[in-house]
Amino acid sequence: MVQAVERFPPAVLTTERLVLRPFTAADAPDVHEAWQDEAFVRSAPVGYPYAAADLPTAVSWCAGGIEQRRLDGKGVGFALQPRAGGRLVGHVSLFNADWTARSAEMHYWTAPWARGLGYAAEGAAAVARWALTEIRFERIHLQADTRNTASRRVAEAAGFRFEGVLRSLEPTRAGTRADIAVYSLIRADLEPAR
Template sequence: MLRPGEIFPSTVLTTERLLLRPFTAADAPDVHAAWQDAAFVGSAPVGYPYAGADLPTAVAWCTSGIEQRRLDGKGVGFALAPRAGGRLAGHVALFGADWDARTAEIHYWTAPWARGHRYAAEGAAAVARWALRDVGLERVHLQADTTNAASRRTAEAAGFQFEGVLRSLAPTRQGLRADMAVYSLIRADL
């Protein structure tokens, strides 16, 4: 049973270029296309259920799955949409919320057609700062495969501080083990 304050509020955030909003059924074709992208599939953690998932799964995720995670107190997801209009640019989510410790992990991806515009960094910065300032979290963190230069650049551009490397932490799709770089943003950093 969730206690008061153990659920992320449903909200819309804005940045200079982005509208960060809940997903809708209209986003499903773009979400599905992003999930099929070779770069997305290749960088997704082993066992990540959406890498390569079909369109009905994308529809279900957009219309109820991501919202159910929020209602269960586990996290919150935002669709990244350019304020000037156009296709879905990506996704930023908080997950693994620990309400006693006041922490959550952040995850992001950018759709192939929106890469190179730093949307993920802009969105991740907005979501992390909202979580720390308005929701009352004390720490937002992430792990990125040390070989995933794009994700690491995104974390740094969003203002996250590099903490170190967790060696041989995650299995890879090639049957090896990956070292994971850890980044965080804490309330004191603001």
């Protein structure tokens, strides 16, 4: 007997300023442009397949690649768009979902034209809260290069707690190694202090 794959349900989330929704092929031009951004390429891990990827890759990813992660039970991705409409402003996803441990890792990026407005933190907080309360996960964690101040600020603004540094964990595009800061949010963090 084949066991059913556990997976995140399709979802659309809303915050005060954002709609977090599945990607569509129409998002590909904005995604492609964000992937070309120097800051995105510089901060993407070595081997990350989308840093500076071409437009057909962005179309394929938006039209089904990111959704396949959900169908395979490995994670879920959300496009961040202002509630008032307009261009895509970012992306938040969960990946490496462990359905036994009820945990997943988070990744996010902000489009260059939307940086500094708090969209990534707002989206990250919404996705983490959804996963911890609606999906009943126990832990959402993320990793950021210790030198990536913007990513670390997003984690903290989204309510994640700093856990420590994994020294010399990741190779960099400069041929060195990066220390990685680890953050987490667990269900107990969402409960009011007594």
